Amino acid sequence: MSLFTPAQRRLAAAIAKLGYTNPFHPQRIEWEREILGEEFSGAQAVWSLQLAATTPDQNHARISAHVATLVRDASAKLEAGAKAEPIELELYADAVLYHLFDEYRIEFQQMIEAAHAGEPATQVRFWRKFRDDVARYFTPAGRELGIGYDPAHMLACYFQFRRAFFHVYFFIVGRSPAAARLRSMVWESIFTHDLRRYQRSIYRCLGDVTTLITGPSGTGKELVARAIGLSRYIPFDEERGRFVEDFCTGFHPVNLSALSPTLIESELFGHRRGAFTGAAADRVGWLETCPAHGAVFLDEIGELDASIQVKLLRVLQSRMFQRLGDTVERRFPGKVIAATNRDLVAEIDAGRFREDFYYRLCADRITTPTLREQLDESPEDLEHLLLMSAQRVAPEEAESLAGEVAAWINKHLGPRYPWPGNVRELEQCFRNVMIHGAYAPAVAAKSAGDEWESTARAIRGGELTAEELLRRYCRIVHAHCGSYEQTAKRTGLDWRTVKKKLTE
Numbered sequence: 085m086s087l088f089t090p091a092q093r094r095l096a097a098a099i100a101k102l103g104y105t106n107p108f109h110p111q112r113i114e115w116e117r118e119i120l121g122e123e124f125s126g127a128q129a130v131w132s133l134q135l136a137a138t139t140p141d142q143n144h145a146r147i148s149a150h151v152a153t154l155v156r157d158a159s160a161k162l163e164a165g166a167k168a169e170p171i172e173l174e175l176y177a178d179a180v181l182y183h184l185f186d187e188y189r190i191e192f193q194q195m196i197e198a199a200h201a202g203e204p205a206t207q208v209r210f211w212r213k214f215r216d217d218v219a220r221y222f223t224p225a226g227r228e229l230g231i232g233y234d235p236a237h238m239l240a241c242y243f244q245f246r247r248a249f250f251h252v253y254f255f256i257v258g259r260s261p262a263a264a265r266l267r268s269m270v271w272e273s274i275f276t277h278d279l280r281r282y283q284r285s286i287y288r289c290l291g292d293v294t295t296l297i298t299g300p301s302g303t304g305k306e307l308v309a310r311a312i313g314l315s316r317y318i319p320f321d322e323e324r325g326r327f328v329e330d331f332c333t334g335f336h337p338v339n340l341s342a343l344s345p346t347l348i349e350s351e352l353f354g355h356r357r358g359a360f361t362g363a364a365a366d367r368v369g370w371l372e373t374c375p376a377h378g379a380v381f382l383d384e385i386g387e388l389d390a391s392i393q394v395k396l397l398r399v400l401q402s403r404m405f406q407r408l409g410d411t412v413e414r415r416f417p418g419k420v421i422a423a424t425n426r427d428l429v430a431e432i433d434a435g436r437f438r439e440d441f442y443y444r445l446c447a448d449r450i451t452t453p454t455l456r457e458q459l460d461e462s463p464e465d466l467e468h469l470l471l472m473s474a475q476r477v478a479p480e481e482a483e484s485l486a487g488e489v490a491a492w493i494n495k496h497l498g499p500r501y502p503w504p505g506n507v508r509e510l511e512q513c514f515r516n517v518m519i520h521g522a523y524a525p526a527v528a529a530k531s532a533g534d535e536w537e538s539t540a541r542a543i544r545g546g547e548l549t550a551e552e553l554l555r556r557y558c559r560i561v562h563a564h565c566g567s568y569e570q571t572a573k574r575t576g577l578d579w580r581t582v583k584k585k586l587t588e
C-alpha cells in the first residue's frame with residue numbers, strides 16, 4: 085500500500101520545499117501558489133508585516149489544514165502497519181516537521197512574548213507532550229521507521245525559527261524589495277541559505293562566524309544585530325526540560341564610539357584591580373560574560389583604535405583574550421556582530437582600519453538600505469513606517485495620526501526629500517509633527533534636497549555637461565547612501581572614481 089495518493093504525494097513534495105525555504109524570500113510565495121493553486125489569495129510579492137491589515141493571511145491557514153490532513157492520513161496508514169518506500173518516508177518526515185511546527189507555534193510565540201515581558205525563557209512546560217507527539221509520528225504503534233530524529237534538537241530548532249521569525253518579521257518593517265532583501269539576508273545570516281544543512285550540522289559552528297553590518301546611520305543596523313543575536317541556536321537539555329540559556333539575556337551591545345580606548349578595553353576584556361588609574365576592583369568584561377549562545381554587538385567598529393583592533397583580531401582568530409593587567413588566557417565562547425556606517429574600504433585606504441582585521445570581520449556581510457532607497461521602490465512605505473511609530477504612541481488613532489504626518493511631510497518636505505537621517509530621522513520627524521505640528525530638517529538634509537532640486541532644474545534646462553551631471557549625481561547618491569562603497573555599487577563606478585567626483 086502506498087503511503088500517499090498521487091495528489092498527496094505532490095503536496096508532500098511541495099511542502100518539503102516550502103518548509104525549508106527562507107520565509108522572507110519571494111520564492112516562498114511561489115511555493116504557496118503552487119500548493120494552493122486556485123485557492124491562493126492575495127498578491128503580496130514579499131512577506132512583510134501588514135500593520136493596517138484587517139484580514140489575516142489566509143494562505144498559511146489553508147496550507148496548514150492540507151498538511152494536517154496529509155499527516156493524519158499517512159500516520160494512520162503507518163500505524164496500521166503500512167510499509168513505505170524510503171522516499172515516501174522522507175516526504176512524510178518533512179510533512180510531520182512542518183505540521184508539528186504549526187501545532188506548537190502558539191506555545192513558542194507565548195514563550196517569546198513572555199520573555200520580552202521579562203519572564204525567563206528557558207523552561208518548556210510542553211516538552212513531554214511534544215516529545216510524545218514526535219514519537220507518535222515517527223514510531224507509529226512503537227514501530228521504528230528508520231527516520232533519524234532527536235526531539236530535543238527539533239525543539240531547539242523550532243524555538244530558534246520562531247524567535248528568528250519574530251525578530252525579523254515584527255521589527256524590520258517595510259514592503260519595498262530593499263526591506264524584503266534585508267529580511268531575507270538576516271534570515272540567511274541566522275540559518276544560511278541551506279536550512280537542511282544548517283539543521284544537520286552548521287548550527288554548531290555558525291557562532292564562530294562574525295557578522296558585519298554596514299549602512300548609513302539610522303537604517304536599522306542595531307535592529308538587525310539584535311534580530312541575529314536573539315535568534316541563535318540554544319540547545320535544549322532534555323533531562324532538565326529546559327533550554328541551557330535564556331535567549332533574552334544573550335545580547336550585549338557596546339557602543340565603541342562613546343568610550344575612550346581604555347574603557348573600551350575594560351568593557352570588552354575586563355581588567356584586574358590596579359591595571360590602570362581608577363581600576364579599583366577586578367572587572368569582568370563582556371567577552372567573558374557573554375554566554376556561549378549569545379552575542380556581543382560592537383557598534384561603530386569603524387571608530388576603533390588601531391591597538392584594540394589588534395587585540396580583537398586575536399579574539400576573532402583564536403577566541404582567546406586576557407583581562408587588562410592579567411596574564412590568564414580566557415576563552416570567548418559567543419558570537420561577534422559588528423556594525424559601522426563608515427566605508428571600511430576607504431578607512432583601510434586611509435590607513436585607519438587594519439586590512440587583516442577587516443578580513444576577519446567580513447565572512448557574513450549585511451548592508452542596510454537607506455530610507456530613500458526604500459521609498460523610491462515603495463513610496464507607500466512612508467505611511468507604513470509612520471504607522472509603526474503612531475501605533476507605539478496612540479494605537480487607537482494610529483491610522484489618522486500617521487495619515488496626518490504623511491500629509492504634512494508631502495506638503496512641506498515633498499516626496500523627494502532625501503531623509504539623510506533615515507528611519508531615525510523619520511521617527512523624529514513624526515514626533516515633531518505630532519507635538520509641534522511641524523519639523524525643521526537639519527541643514528545638511530536641506531542642502532541635499534536643494535542639490536536635487538537644482539540638478540533637476542538644470543537637467544530640464546539641458547544645462548549640465550556629462551562631467552558635471554555625473555559629479556552631482558554622485559553627490560546626491562552619496563547623500564542617500566552615506567558611503568563611497570555604497571555609492572560606487574549604486575552607480576556602477578569604481579569607489580575611487582566616486583571619491584574623486586565627491587572631492588573635486
Ligand SMILES: Nc1ncnc2c1ncn2[C@@H]1O[C@H](COP(=O)(O)OP(=O)(O)OP(=O)(O)O)[C@@H](O)[C@H]1O
Nearest residue numbers: 255256257300301302303304305306307425507508
Ligand atoms: N527597517 C526598519 N524597520 C523598522 N524600524 C526601523 C527600520 N530601520 C530603522 N528603524 C528604526 O530606526 C531607529 C534607528 O535604528 P538603529 O539604531 O538600528 O539604526 P543604526 O543603523 O544602528 O544607526 P547608527 O548607525 O546611528 O547607530 C530605531 O528606532 C529603529 O527601530
